[in-house]
Structure formats: C-alpha cells, structure tokens
Amino acid sequence: MIDRRLIKNFDWGLLVIILFLAFLGLLILYSALVTSSAELNKALYIRQITWVCIGLVLMTIAFTINYKRLNQWAGLLYVFCILLLIAVLVSGKYVAGSKRWLVLGTLSIQPSEFAKLSIIVILAKYYSSFGNPRGLGFGELLLPLIYTAIPFILIVKQPDLGSALLLGFIAVAMTVFVKIKRKTLISIAAAGFVCTPVAWCLLKEYQQKRILNFLNPDRDPLGAGYHVIQSKIAIGSGMITGKGYLEGTQNALSFLPEQHTDFIFSVLAEEWGFVGGAFFLLLFFIIILKGLKIAHRSQDPFGTMLAVGITAMIFFQVFINVGMVMGLMPVVGAPLPLISYGGSSMFTTMVSLGLLLNISMRRFMFD
Amino acid sequence: MKKYLNSSDSNWYKQRLTGAVFILVAAFCMLLFRLFYLQIVEGEKFRKLSENNRIRLQSIDPPRGLIFDQNGRIMVDNRPSFDLGIILKDARPLEETITKLAGTINVTEEEIREKIANAKSVSPYETILLKPDIGRDLLAAIEVSRFDLPGIVIDVKIRRHYIREKSAAHLIGYLGEINLKELGNYHYDQYKSGDLIGKFGVEKSYEKFLRGKRGGRQVEVNAIGQVYRVLETVEAQPGNNIYLTINHLLQEKAEELLDNRPGAVVAMDPNNGHILAMANSPAFDPNVFVGGLSQKQWQKIISNPFRAMENKAIQAGYPPASIYKIVAAVAGLEEGIIDDTNTIFCPGFYRFGDRDFRCWKKGGHGEVDIYKALAESCDVFFYQLGLKLGVDRLAWYARAFGLGELTGIDLDHEARGLVPTASWKRKRTGIAWQKGETLSVAIGQGYNLTTPLQLLVMVSSIANGGTLYKPQILKQVETAEGNVLLESKPQIIGKLPVSQKNIDIVRKGLWEVVNSGRGTGRIARLKHEEFMSGKTGTAQVVGRKRSESFKESEIPHHFKNHALFVAYAPSESPTIAVTVIVEHGEQGSSTAAPIAQQLIQNYLESIKN
Numbered sequence: 001m002i003d004r005r006l007i008k009n010f011d012w013g014l015l016v017i018i019l020f021l022a023f024l025g026l027l028i029l030y031s032a033l034v035t036s037s038a039e040l041n042k043a044l045y046i047r048q049i050t051w052v053c054i055g056l057v058l059m060t061i062a063f064t065i066n067y068k069r070l071n072q073w074a075g076l077l078y079v080f081c082i083l084l085l086i087a088v089l090v091s092g093k094y095v096a097g098s099k100r101w102l103v104l105g106t107l108s109i110q111p112s113e114f115a116k117l118s119i120i121v122i123l124a125k126y127y128s129s130f131g132n133p134r135g136l137g138f139g140e141l142l143l144p145l146i147y148t149a150i151p152f153i154l155i156v157k158q159p160d161l162g163s164a165l166l167l168g169f170i171a172v173a174m175t176v177f178v179k180i181k182r183k184t185l186i187s188i189a190a191a192g193f194v195c196t197p198v199a200w201c202l203l204k205e206y207q208q209k210r211i212l213n214f215l216n217p218d219r220d221p222l223g224a225g226y227h228v229i230q231s232k233i234a235i236g237s238g239m240i241t242g243k244g245y246l247e248g249t250q251n252a253l254s255f256l257p258e259q260h261t262d263f264i265f266s267v268l269a270e271e272w273g274f275v276g277g278a279f280f281l282l283l284f285f286i287i288i289l290k291g292l293k294i295a296h297r298s299q300d301p302f303g304t305m306l307a308v309g310i311t312a313m314i315f316f317q318v319f320i321n322v323g324m325v326m327g328l329m330p331v332v333g334a335p336l337p338l339i340s341y342g343g344s345s346m347f348t349t350m351v352s353l354g355l356l357l358n359i360s361m362r363r364f365m366f367d
Numbered sequence: 368m369k370k371y372l373n374s375s376d377s378n379w380y381k382q383r384l385t386g387a388v389f390i391l392v393a394a395f396c397m398l399l400f401r402l403f404y405l406q407i408v409e410g411e412k413f414r415k416l417s418e419n420n421r422i423r424l425q426s427i428d429p430p431r432g433l434i435f436d437q438n439g440r441i442m443v444d445n446r447p448s449f450d451l452g453i454i455l456k457d458a459r460p461l462e463e464t465i466t467k468l469a470g471t472i473n474v475t476e477e478e479i480r481e482k483i484a485n486a487k488s489v490s491p492y493e494t495i496l497l498k499p500d501i502g503r504d505l506l507a508a509i510e511v512s513r514f515d516l517p518g519i520v521i522d523v524k525i526r527r528h529y530i531r532e533k534s535a536a537h538l539i540g541y542l543g544e545i546n547l548k549e550l551g552n553y554h555y556d557q558y559k560s561g562d563l564i565g566k567f568g569v570e571k572s573y574e575k576f577l578r579g580k581r582g583g584r585q586v587e588v589n590a591i592g593q594v595y596r597v598l599e600t601v602e603a604q605p606g607n608n609i610y611l612t613i614n615h616l617l618q619e620k621a622e623e624l625l626d627n628r629p630g631a632v633v634a635m636d637p638n639n640g641h642i643l644a645m646a647n648s649p650a651f652d653p654n655v656f657v658g659g660l661s662q663k664q665w666q667k668i669i670s671n672p673f674r675a676m677e678n679k680a681i682q683a684g685y686p687p688a689s690i691y692k693i694v695a696a697v698a699g700l701e702e703g704i705i706d707d708t709n710t711i712f713c714p715g716f717y718r719f720g721d722r723d724f725r726c727w728k729k730g731g732h733g734e735v736d737i738y739k740a741l742a743e744s745c746d747v748f749f750y751q752l753g754l755k756l757g758v759d760r761l762a763w764y765a766r767a768f769g770l771g772e773l774t775g776i777d778l779d780h781e782a783r784g785l786v787p788t789a790s791w792k793r794k795r796t797g798i799a800w801q802k803g804e805t806l807s808v809a810i811g812q813g814y815n816l817t818t819p820l821q822l823l824v825m826v827s828s829i830a831n832g833g834t835l836y837k838p839q840i841l842k843q844v845e846t847a848e849g850n851v852l853l854e855s856k857p858q859i860i861g862k863l864p865v866s867q868k869n870i871d872i873v874r875k876g877l878w879e880v881v882n883s884g885r886g887t888g889r890i891a892r893l894k895h896e897e898f899m900s901g902k903t904g905t906a907q908v909v910g911r912k913r914s915e916s917f918k919e920s921e922i923p924h925h926f927k928n929h930a931l932f933v934a935y936a937p938s939e940s941p942t943i944a945v946t947v948i949v950e951h952g953e954q955g956s957s958t959a960a961p962i963a964q965q966l967i968q969n970y971l972e973s974i975k976n
Binding site for chain 2: 093094095177179221222225226229230232233234235236237238239240249269270273274277278281285288289292295296308315319322323326328
C-alpha cells in the first residue's frame with residue numbers, strides 16, 4: 001500500500017523537529033507546573049502527555065491517508081466545525097467570562113482550534129481552482145469572505161478575539177498569497193479606512209473597552225498588564241544562559257492558568273536564557289521555511305494552498321504568542337504550537353503538521 | 368487555470384514565495400531582537416526585579432453594600448478590621464520571626480506554626496492570615512517593632528458588621544468563605560478562594576448587588592516584602608446599597624413579643640406583598656460567622672433543639688390547623704354547598720363510621736352558620752362541609768390560595784408545604800384515601816403542611832379582596848453614590864377564583880373571630896376604634912401518638928400543640944397582615960393572638976404618628 005516513493009520523499013528532518021519540539025514542550029511544561037499544588041500538576045501533566053501521544057497518532061493518520069481526499073471532505077469538515085462553534089455558543093462552558101469550551105463527558109474541547117484547520121482546507125479547495133495570474137476580483141472574493149466571516153463571527157461571540165483574529169490572519173494570508181487584483185486591493189483598503197471609524201462608533205462602550213484593553217495591556221494593570229510585566233521580568237531575568245532547568249522563580253507567582261498555556265515561552269526563556277530562546281525560535285523558523293518549501297514543491301495546487309495555509313497558521317501562532325509574552329503584541333489567547341498545554345491546540349497542530357508531511361511525500365504523485 | 372498554479376517554475380510564483388520568506392525573516396528577526404533586548408540589554412535590571420519577585424499584585428476588596436430597612440435605618444454596615452498575616456517568602460529567617468512575633472502578640476509559637484502549616488497550599492508570596500481583627504493595642508505593638516518582623520503584614524480589611532446582632536438574623540443571613548463548589552460556578556467567576564460571600568438570607572440572595580468590584584494595585588516591594596512603590600492602582604468599586612421592605616421597629620417589636628419562644632412572626636402589607644417584619648426565634652448572631660466559626664461555636668448553634676439556623680417563617684411546615692377553615696369556607700361557599708343562611712347543629716361531636724370526631728368545644732356550639740363556624744371555629748361544621756366537598760376539591764381551593772407552592776420570595780430554602788389529595792396519598796403510600804381523613808384535612812390537621820409565609824399570603828388575599836401578591840423583601844437598590852438602580856414593583860402571583868360576595872362573607876366571619884363576644888380570638892381585640900380580623904389555630908404536634916395520653920398539665924413540652932394566629936387590620940381597609948406561630952405554645956387563642964394584637968396595635972399607632 002505504501003509506495004516506496006512515498007518513503008523516499010518523506011521529510012524526515014521535519015518529523016525529527018516536530019518530535020523534538022513536542023518533547024521539549026513536555027520538559028518545559030513540567031517546569032511550569034512544578035510550583036503549583038502537587039495534585040493538580042500531576043493530573044495536568046499526565047493529560048498533556050496523553051494529548052501528545054494522541055496527537056502523534058493523529059499526525060500519523062494525517063500523513064498516511066492521501067491528503068487529496070480532503071478536497072472532497074472540505075465542505076463537510078467546514079459544516080461540522082461551524083456546528084461545533086454554534087454548539088459552544090448554545091451550551092458551552094463558561095470560564096472566566098467567556099464560552100470557549102464544549103464539554104463532552106470528561107473531555108473539554110475548544111472548537112475554535114479545529115475551525116482554523118477547516119478554514120484552511122476549504123480556502124485551499126476554493127483557491128486551488130479559482131486562483132489566476134491576473135489576481136482575484138471582488139466576485140471571486142465573495143465566497144472566501146463568507147467562509148471566513150461565519151466562524152469569525154461565531155468565535156468573536158464567545159468572545160475570543162485572539163482566536164478570531166488568528167483565523168482572519170490565516171484567511172488573509174492565503175488570499176494575498178493567491179494574489180488579488182491591484183484595483184480590488186486598493187478598493188478594499190479604502191473601504192476599510194472609511195468603515196473602521198464608523199464601526200468603532202457603533203460598538204457599545206464595553207466592547208470598545210474590551211478592544212482597547214486587548215490592544216494595550218497596560219490599560220488592565222491587574223490582569224493582562226500584570227501578566228506582561230511578569231512575563232517580561234521572567235524572560236529578561238533569564239539573561240544569556242538562563243537560570244537553569246527548574247530554577248525559574250517567576251512562575252511561582254500566580255500566573256495560572258496562563259503560565260502553562262499562553263505564557264509557556266516565558267518559562268523557557270527564564271530557565272534557558274537567550275541561548276535556549278533563540279534556539280527554540282530557530283526550530284520554528286525551520287518548520288515554517290520547510291512548510292513554504294513544501295508548498296513550493298507540490299505539483300498540486302490544492303496541496304500548495306493547503307501547505308501555505310498551514311504554514312501561515314503556525315507562523316502566526318508562534319509570532320503572536322512569542323511577541324505577546326515579550327510585550328510586543330496584544331495579549332491574545334494564542335497558544336504556542338506543540339508547547340502550550342491543551343488538547344485541542346495539540347491535535348490541530350499535529351494534524352496540520354501531518355498534512356504538511358503528507359503533501360511533501362506525495363508531491364510527485366498524480367491521481 | 369490549474370496549469371497556471373501547477374507551473375511552479377513561473378517567475379510570478381517564485382516571487383510570491385520570496386515575498387513570504389522575506390516577511391518571515393523580518394518577523395523572526397524582530398522576535399530575536401526583542402529577546403536580545405530583554406535578556407541581554409535589560410537582563411540585569413530584570414534579574415534584580417525577579418529576585419524575591421519584587422513586582423506584586425495586591426488585591427483591594429470592595430466595600431460590601433449596606434443594608435437598610437424601608438425607612439433608611441441602617442441594619443448592616445462595614446467596619447475596618449486589622450488582620451495580622453505573614454508572607455513566608457519575606458519572613459526570613461522564619462523561626463526567628465515566629466519567636467519574636469509570639470513574644471509581641473502573646474500567642475504561642477505553636478499556634479502560629481499550626482496556622483502556617485494549615486495554609487500549605489498558599490503561594491509563598493501570598494499572605495497567610497494569622498489573626499483577624501486584632502485590636503488597637505496589638506496593632507501599636509506590632510507597628511513599633513515592624514523592622515524586627517520581616518514578612519509580617521497588617522492588612523486593613525473591611526469587616527461586615529450586623530448592627531442589630533440577632534435581629535432579623537434569618538432574613539439578613541450571614542457571610543462565609545466561598546467554597547470549591549461555588550468557585551466552580553460561573554456566576555462567581557470574579558471570585559477567588561478566601562473571598563467572603565453571602566451564604567444565607569438577603570446576603571446570599573442579593574450577593575450580586577452587594578458585592579461590588581474588586582480593585583487592586585501593582586506594587587514594588589523591598590527585600591523584606593514591604594511595599595516601597597505603588598506602580599498602578601485600580602480602585603475597588605463599592606457594592607450597591609439595599610433597602611429592604613422591613614420596618615425595623617416592627618421587626619424588633621415582633622422579636623420582643625416572641626420573647627425567645629421558638630416560633631416565627633411574619634408581617635406583610637397585604638396591598639403589595641412587602642414583608643414588614645420576619646422574626647424568628649431562636650436566633651443566631653451573624654457577626655460570629657464573619658471571622659469564621661470554630662467547631663465549638665457551630666456545634667453550639669446547631670445543637671439548639673429549636674433549630675436556631677432555620678428561618679421558620681419560610682422553611683418550616685406546620686399543620687395550618689383551624690386557619691385552614693378559611694379555605695374550607697371559601698370552597699363550600701363557592702361550590703354552592705353552603706351559603707350564609709345555612710345552619711347545622713353541633714352537639715360537640717360528629718359521628719362518622721364507628722368513630723366520634725370531636726369538636727374542640729365539649730358541649731357543642733348548637734346551631735351554627737358560617738359566621739359562627741368561623742368565629743368560634745366549630746369543628747363539626749367543617750367536618751360536614753369537608754365531607755361534602757371531598758379532599759380533592761378542598762385541595763384545589765388550597766392551591767388557589769397558594770398553599771403547596773413556593774411563594775417565590777427571594778430567599779433560599781423556602782419550603783413548599785403539602786396539600787394532600789387522594790392521588791397524592793395513593794402514590795405516596797399505596798393506600799387509597801379514607802373518607803375519615805378528609806375530616807382531619809378539613810380542619811387543617813392530617814397531612815396538611817403550610818409555612819407561616821404561605822398562611823400570610825393566604826390571609827392577605829382575603830384582606831385585599833382576592834389578590835395573591837408575591838412576598839417581597841427588596842424595596843430598592845441604590846448605588847454607593849445614591850442613584851436608584853432598581854425599585855421593586857408588586858408582583859401578582861394569582862387571583863382567588865372566588866366571588867366578591869363570598870370573600871365578604873369570610874371577611875365578616877374573620878371579623879367576628881376577634882370582635883364577637885364568643886370569637887376564639889376575642890382576646891386580640893384592638894384597644895382603639897379600629898378593628899382587626901383574624902383566625903386562630905391550634906396545631907396538633909405530629910408524633911404524639913393517640914395511645915400516649917397525658918393529663919393536660921403533664922404533657923411534655925415537645926408534645927404540646929403549636930399556637931397559630933393569622934390576622935389583618937384595620938378590618939375594612941387593611942394595611943398590615945400578620946402570621947404568628949409559637950411552637951408548643953398550646954392555644955392559638957391565648958398564646959399567638961395576643962402577639963398579633965400587640966404587634967398590629969403598635970404598627971397602626973406608629974403609622975398614625
């Protein structure tokens with residue numbers, strides 16, 4: 001069943017980096033969890049190990065089955081994710097003022113994570129047959145806009161501004177990659193310029209406040225602002241070589257739950273210093289470059305677009321997450337792929353990377 | 368088209384990728400530069416700040432909203448409290464600090480160690496409470512030796528203060544530390560462990576108004592943990608103030624009249640459902656809950672045989688006894704079984720089957736019409752009426768009065784009571800309804816259970832001519848600045864399915880209870896020109912077996928009958944309705960009626976002035 005060419009074309013380097021990062025993630029998570037009460041940690045830690053293992057299985061499945069089948073499943077997958085997002089709004093679990101989780105028995109899932117991948121797949125399907133050298137016009141942009149707007153609005157409703165924006169970025173990146181007509185692009189920019197202030201005025205005061213706090217964490221000195229300060233102290237205090245594994249002190253302060261989810265990079269940078277932090281960024285840089293290379297080498301437009309979308313997703317997540325913990329970016333709920341605690345994010349990332357491997361090894365296959 | 372994207376060698380396509388790689392490199396360089404800046408350029412500064420975690424967050428608790436009575440007399444407020452605590456990470460060397468502290472505050476070292484050991488799960492940078500609410504002397508002593516006591520902190524906290532101690536304790540409720548279950552509830556997602564929240568009564572029901580919003584400050588501390596610079600402050604927002612419908616003078620009068628006998632007194636304005644007083648006895652002092660209760664204190668409260676923690680007015684179900692005759696009378700009139708001209712003869716008993724059902728009056732009442740039946744509470748009249756109505760029709764009218772249902776008052780743990788029907792009994796016991804049981808039900812004994820509040824709603828509906836109002840305890844909510852946030856409006860929960868004529872007949876009967884020469888409530892006649900109407904009740908205590916017969920004077924206290932009385936006044940246009948229950952008070956007419964009379968007298972005089 002497995003063609004010898006598939007094995008020959010398999011990107012072993014990418015797989016090694018993925019495995020290495022997943023292992024590194026568990027190591028850092030362990031350190032992040034050491035400080036809080038023993039009972040809780042162990043449970044969280046064991047759960048994350050389970051997520052990684054399940055993730056690896058999902059990744060294997062994702063590169064074994066020919067990715068081209070996704071082309072047929074795209075619509076179904078998309079509708080399924082939209083239904084999940086609606087279910088969250090209807091019967092999701094409230095955590096800290098927003099509904100992001102769907103509870104299924106003992107399992108909580110975050111459908112906004114899965115929505116990212118489904119939007120990539122459906123846009124890849126669309127653009128792989130509608131892209132053209134002259135660029136896309138308004139008419140051709142309408143459907144992708146609707147595809148993106150539905151999950152975007154559903155996620156904003158939760159509210160989870162960070163995930164919604166990430167979804168938007170991915171869609172924009174894919175669209176721009178396919179090329180938009182210059183005239184169309186200018187019109188869109190002009191319209192955005194005009195509409196933004198109008199839209200702003202239409203928002204209610206608390207909504208404006210939420211967006212302002214989101215953009216500028218200093219406006220919220222007891223919440224996001226405080227986290228950023230502590231995160232900057234943690235990272236900065238790591239200096240060149242870091243304080244050493246398990247020697248970090250900043251996460252003793254109650255960051256929870258962010259220290260093991262969104263702020264995990266600060267634990268790493270504190271303990272392993274600039275050397276560790278830079279090495280870590282390098283690994284992600286390589287993954288993303290490899291993703292682009294895979295997009296480039298694929299002979300199949302659907303494969304190209306899929307690879308571009310996945311690469312964009314990983315890039316944005318890394319960039320936004322690391323930028324956020326270093327105080328460069330708004331505090332959004334963007335997990336660091338492969339590292340942050342959380343099953344939904346782990347599964348989505350693993351499946352995405354599996355698809356990259358898939359596209360890579362099937363790049364010469366036509367069927 | 369496919370060909371176009373497929374031709375990966377085309378110049379345009381490569382350009383796209385080059386652009387992407389360029390953006391990518393730029394982005395990663397930016398991250399790397401930032402990392403370099405934080406860790407190498409500013410590294411030294413951040414390393415220092417990270418030692419001992421210099422930047423910390425301190426929480427500022429919001430002052431909880433105050434509670435007033437209807438006239439703005441304060442019932443619950445806040446006062447400052449100085450809480451002594453320790454931050455372990457700053458208290459170095461720990462042993463020495465503990466020794467010094469023990470010497471200063473006159474507590475043994477063991478006690479301090481125990482407190483610390485109990486708080487193991489707390490982050491080492493968080494304050495462990497050692498002694499709440501220390502007095503001024505201790506405060507001064509600690510301030511003097513502040514520099515010898517690293518890591519010892521004094522937090523100025525706001526402490527709830529129930530000014531009138533036991534007064535209205537069951538209504539107002541108390542605070543307690545939030546528990547794990549509550550923390551998991553999204554209604555409480557602004558809370559953290561250690562927070563005090565309303566656990567009972569108004570404090571619980573109106574938690575969302577009273578709470579306010581927590582503030583906090585970002586501070587920089589020095590090496591021994593003392594605040595040396597405040598970086599940012601977000602002020603706490605005080606909670607909203609609450610005005611109850613309670614009239615605190617009436618409340619205190621009711622408590623005084625109860626005089627520590629187990630029981631309850633509830634008063635309401637029959638025209639809008641505003642609760643004017645809700646007195647319960649025995650009571651507890653909510654102040655002792657504020658600082659946390661010791662096992663011993665708790666045991667003492669809950670071991671009271673008369674249930675000190677129970678709001679009897681809404682939680683306890685009593686047989687309504689003769690007060691239920693109001694229901695039977697209305698049902699009989701409305702169903703056309705009797706009118707105000709029918710009479711029956713009461714020889715002092717009613718023979719049903721092979722058993723004599725006795726009237727409370729041994730010699731009998733003679734010829735009895737509906738007025739006399741109510742005024743003198745003739746059992747025989749209602750035995751016969753009940754038999755004709757049947758238990759299910761009686762139950763239908765009882766439900767129309769709101770019995771067997773929650774009144775919907777804004778307080779937890781309200782009891783539903785019980786209105787028996789034939790099908791209820793079959794379901795419950797598997798045994799068919801016996802006709803003889805209808806006789807007991809018709810005079811309010813048997814399976815009937817009602818709360819004092821339900822009886823109050825019922826008698827109020829007679830008083831106001833047929834409307835059931837939801838009992839309300841909240842008059843209005845104001846912000847701390849005094850802006851009215853919410854004003855409660857009367858809520859109608861039902862209308863009596865009874866004609867005005869029949870209501871008037873019952874009202875006349877209830878008037879005679881108090882004002883006719885032989886009325887069972889004649890002791891409660893008002894002293895002035897005004898009239899009051901009412902109904903007495905004497906409820907047999909469940910559990911007292913028929914075989915156990917005692918002489919009247921030898922009945923053990925816990926088998927003595929409950930004394931009940933409901934009333935409203937002035938009879939023509941009532942402004943107050945009252946339910947009184949004295950557990951084991953024996954006679955409604957002699958024990959409960961005078962309480963209602965004095966309370967109403969007091970109220971009518973006070974509103975006149």
